[in-house]
Each structure stands twice: as structure tokens, then as C-alpha cells.
Amino acid sequence: MYAETMLIPAIPDLIREFNVSYSTSSWILTAYLVPGAVMMPVAGKLSDIYGKKNVLLTIMAIYVVGITIAGFSTSIYMLFIARAIQGIGMAMFVIAFGIIRDQFPREKISIGQGVISSMFASGAVIGLLAGGIIINNYGWHATFFSTIPVAVALFVVIWRFNYERKMEPWEQAPERIPAANIPKGVDVKGAIALATFVTSFLLALTLFETGSAGLQSAVQIAIFIATGAVALVLFILIEKRARVPLVDLKLMAHKAILPANLIIMIVGFSMFMVFQTIPVLVRNPHPLGFGGDAAMAGYVQLPFALVLLVFGPTSGLIVERLGSVRPIIIGTSITTTGFLFLLTFHNDWVSVAASLAVLSTGLSLTNVGALNVTILATPAQFMGMSVGMNTLLRIVGASVGPALAGVYMQTYQSTIEVANRPTAFPSMQAYSTIFLTAVILSVVSVMLAVFLRRRLNKMSIPNLA
Template sequence: MNSNQGKPINSPWSILLVLSSVSVMVMYVETMLLPAIPDIIREFGLTYSASSWVFTSFIISALISTTIVAKLSDIYGRKLILLAVLTIYMIGIVGGALSNDISMLIVFRIVQGIGMSIFPIVFAIVQSQFPKDKISIGQGTLASMFAFGGILGLIVGGNITHVFGWKMTFMSIFPFSVIVTIIIKYFVNIKHNIPGENKGSRSLLSPTTNKHTQKRVAYSNFASIFDVKGTIILSVAITSFIFALTFVHSEKNHSGMENTLTQISFFVISIVSIVVFIVVERKSHVPLINLRLMT
């Protein structure tokens, strides 16, 4: 049975509508818990500093996964990876609704943060679907939908929290996420699904054009087609930088030499990791970020 049976969605504007819905959904989940922070603090007996990890964990996950997922979509195709991310995202939503302690909530906020990695995928899809003179309109619409989703999360999330409790904010978006995922899987037809099919499309996250990467899908060894080393180093750089910023906030309430040294240590680790990452990426045959396009 053809997965695109019935009336597949081929129109760029119809695809943009579906992708815009995904953008709104992801940003809604990012901000919907902001009005619920006082309730979460009371329920779990947290300090305000500890409650910040509900969002810090989400941001760290989003920053790390965005580059990784973008690269995977270059290798395995945008539609496949988009569906995989949405599936993981739905697991995070259900887990958030079932969280009974702060540790469980933070874990599933990390899972939800992976949903933010759709950002480069949906923009790349728009670039491949629209004629050149309409690409800016499509991508501008997506950007505005991200902003709209953030605002919607604050307004709707606050009202749902007030009436039904903060856990219901997760369940409010779950049915919508299921519907959108089904529509993308069975009805959306994406041209140039694998970026290599679109010769005119290149970006910092696109594969390089040497012989090694032209045959990337043929390799059985994952390390031959994906920059594992660069991924680990970049993850360390991002995580340590966010940790350092977190300690800057903590420093205001808990002064002391120990906090200062910890903060400086994380900043140093982040800077060193970035330098090492640049060196590794310049030598890699399959760089996570193609720095050659920046020179």
C-alpha cells in the first residue's frame, strides 16, 4: 500500500501550513510552563534556582540536538528524521504529564528539547519546496509561527494551569502532535527529501562534496558517515557554557570562592572545547558543521 495514497499534499503552501503547525506546537511547549513555575515549586518543594532547570535542561537539549538532527537529515532524509523527532517529542510530552518529581520532569524536558531540532529541518524543506522568489516568504512565515507559538504558550499555558493544573498543559498539545505527525507521514510529499538530490542547496550543515561523503549512505559504519567525535566535543562545549551561565545566576544569591571557581571552570571548559571542535571539524571528512563554507 502506498504511504502517500489518497491525495498527497504537494502544494508548497499546503506543506508550509503543516510545517507552521509543527513550529507553533514546539514553541508552545517551550513556553507553556513559564506561568506554572510557582505551582511546580510548591508541588515539588523547590527553590527558584532549582526550578530554573526545568528550562535550562530544555535549552541544553535543544542546542545540542539541533546540529545533530540537521546533520542526520542530510544523511537519511528530512521527512524520516522529522517524523523520528516528532515521535520522540510526543514521548516527552506524555512523560512530562506523568512526572511525579522534579528529576522525572527534567528528564522529559530534555526529551522535549529535542523537538526544537526541527528548526533547521523545516527551513530546509521550505527551501527545497518553494520557487526561489518565494523562499523568503515561506521562511519568514515559519519564523513568525515560532514567535506566535511562544506567545500562545504563555497565554494558553497560563489559563490551563490556572483551571486544570500544570500537567494538563502537556496533554493539551498531545492530540495535536499526533494528528500533525500522521498528516506528515501519510500525506505530505516532500521533494528533494535527501539534500543531496537538490544540487542547488548548500549550507553549513550540508555534507561536503568530496568523494568520501558522496558515498556516505553506502557505509555500514555509522562513524564513517557521522562526526561522532565532533558531536561529543560540541555537546561538552554547549553544556559547560550553559552551566557557567547558570552559576552566574546562582552567584547573585550564593557568593563564595567555590561558586566562582566552578563558574570559571565551566567557562574555560567551554572555550577549550570550542577551539578543539574547530580543529576537529577542519580535519573531518564528514564534519558536523561544514566550516569550509565560512572561509
């Protein structure tokens, strides 16, 4: 998260430097997220077959290549390509959570998840603080260069010291889902179909600007939507017939796993919609923004990251004490409240920072609880695939979040004079529409959490009540 949050305060700089629209700028995040979404289940499956350490080191090496190219980017398209390569590194997350399942006792898994979540938050805190300062003094290229030595050092540490624990016989075949031997192989066709579906949908969303799309844009949007629809149908057919599916549709439809995954998808949507929106709001000039610099953009989002840091391990303890579902209900309710605050009070940076702190509290509880449901409801031999599916949906949601925010910011604009020249910026209506969308989806997540609790009351999986 250090590398990801460092670039966030620079989004307005990138828009100006490369002269791109707000909807196109969303691909600074989306180009990173789409390959990550596709690679999550692939990496999960590969880690089941070839071992978590080997796959983790390979992905880390690819990640270092991506951030190096990004640091030398001289055009927006070169940056998009570099971000896509960097996005493959997101598959490290699914392997990390799989390692937790291997290394921690069953009753301590939620605490392990909390520790990992707190590490995400620690990186986010450092990234936001350092990113704004680095961008102000050295430019956005330096954010990538500062990451390279850290990534190389982590590679060496994992190579030298990480080991894999052999599963005990009783862990191999939990009774709640029939066990099966895992055949080797990777579903390449499924991965291509999934990538085509997600990319086509997001390209259509990027091209869509309410009230301004001409005939040519409408035709392009229709082509992308049709391509995405065909790719989705092919993906489902491929997964049903695949000997080694990328996404196990039966496992995904599990009574506990499906609603938990949908909640996780909304969490991803919410977080990255915030990441796309807040820097623009902070850095745009008065009266359509707060008139701040890159450092201020980081400081306003700092409460969000600090609460994640505190609630990472704390959420794990809460889940261990209360079970997984009650924290999800509480967390989704708090998240809804946080977005209501943002919808109502986004005219000054203090209100925005306070609202982000509330929002972060809810997301922390929701994230750990929903992930714990997925892990405890999945047999050990399918853990990589299941956590991969979970993270896949999180990243799909995260991909849509900034893309939709970019469309709203490009659609609803007002013009003010900057340096004696009329310049268009997102209006307050754009931000209100973004936060209203998040409120509606958060209410849906509350309903899903209540539905999940009713389902689990009829099941007998321990530690989930």
C-alpha cells in the same frame, strides 16, 4: 511553540513547588534548549543524508516521549530529564526550514519562512492563552498532557501527506560556493564535545551568584569553566579534521553567513530572556511584581505573540520587497527601542505589554531577514547543515538568555512579608539589569547588521541587497 509557551506562565509555580532558586529554575527552559542546540546541526546533516521526512518523523516520535514523561514528572530533576528529551524535538525546526528551500521557488523562500514564523506565533498565542487557564484550573502537568494528541495528529499528517521534491540539476551546485559530494556519516565526537561545552558553560553560569559564591561554589565554577574551555578547543580540532563535520567552519566563516548567524544568536538570547523574566515579574506580589496569576502572565505576553503572528508572513513580504539586509537593520533598531522601553517602563503591566509588542516587531523583521541571508548564501546540497548551524547559534543564545536572567534574579533580591513570613523575591534592580543587558546586545546586533550590509555590497549574491 504551543507546547513551549503553555508552560511559561507556570515558572513561578514550579519554583515554589520544587523549592528551587531562580537560577536553577532557568533550567526549565535551558534543559530543553541545550539538547536542541546540539541536535540542530545533527538533524540537518541526517536530513541531507537520509531524507527530511524520515528524520522528521523519528524526531517527532522522540518529542512525544519527552512530553509524556514531563506530564508525569514528580521532581524537578525528572522534569529536567523530560525537558531534555523534549528538546531533541527542536530539531524539527531546522528540517522545516529545509523543506521550505526544497518546496518553494527561490524568489518565494522569504514568504515561506514568514508563513512558518507565523505558525510559530500562532502556537505561541494559543499556548499563552490556554496555558494560563489550564494551569489555574488543572495544574502545570496538564499543559503537557494537552499537547500529546496534537503531536500525534501531526505525526500522522506528515507520515501520510508530506513528500520530498527531487532537486533540479541546476539547484545542486550553485556557483558562488564550490560544490562537493556529500559523504555519509554523522560527527558523533563533535556532537559530544559541543554538548559538553554548552552544558559546562551554562552550569557555571547557573552557579554564579554575585557576592554570594563561597569557596566550594567558586571551585565548582572554575571546574565547569575549565571543562567547557577544553571541550571548545576539542570541538574546533574535531571539526577541522572531521570528514563529515557537525559544523562546517569554512561555511560558518562565510562573509554573509557569519554576521547573520551572530544576529540570530542575539535574537534567540533576547526572546528566551523575556520568556524567563516576564512571568516572574507578573506573578510576584506587590511591590516587587504585579501580583497576577498564571492567566495574567499569559495575557501580558500575548501582544508579543500576536505581533509575531501578524509580522510572520508580513516580514517575508517586506524582505521580498526590500531585500534581506535593510529589514535586518530596521528590525534590530526596533528591537533596541523595545528593550529601552522595557528598561524605562516596567513598573506596570500595560507598559510591559506595549514594550513587548514593539520588541516583537523588531525581532520578526530581524529573524526573517537574517535567516534569508543564510539560506540564499548557502548552496542547496549544504542547506541542512547551514540552517542547522544557524538554528544552533539561535538556540545557544536562547540557552544563555534564561540562565543569565535567572542569575540576575537570584543575585538582586528584596524581602517582603507574604502570609506573615519574610520571603525574598527579585528586586526591580534585577529586572533593570536584565533589560540593560538586552539593550547592550541589541545595539551590538545593529552594528552587525550595518557591517553585514557593507560586506554584501561587495558581493554579488542575488536577492540579498
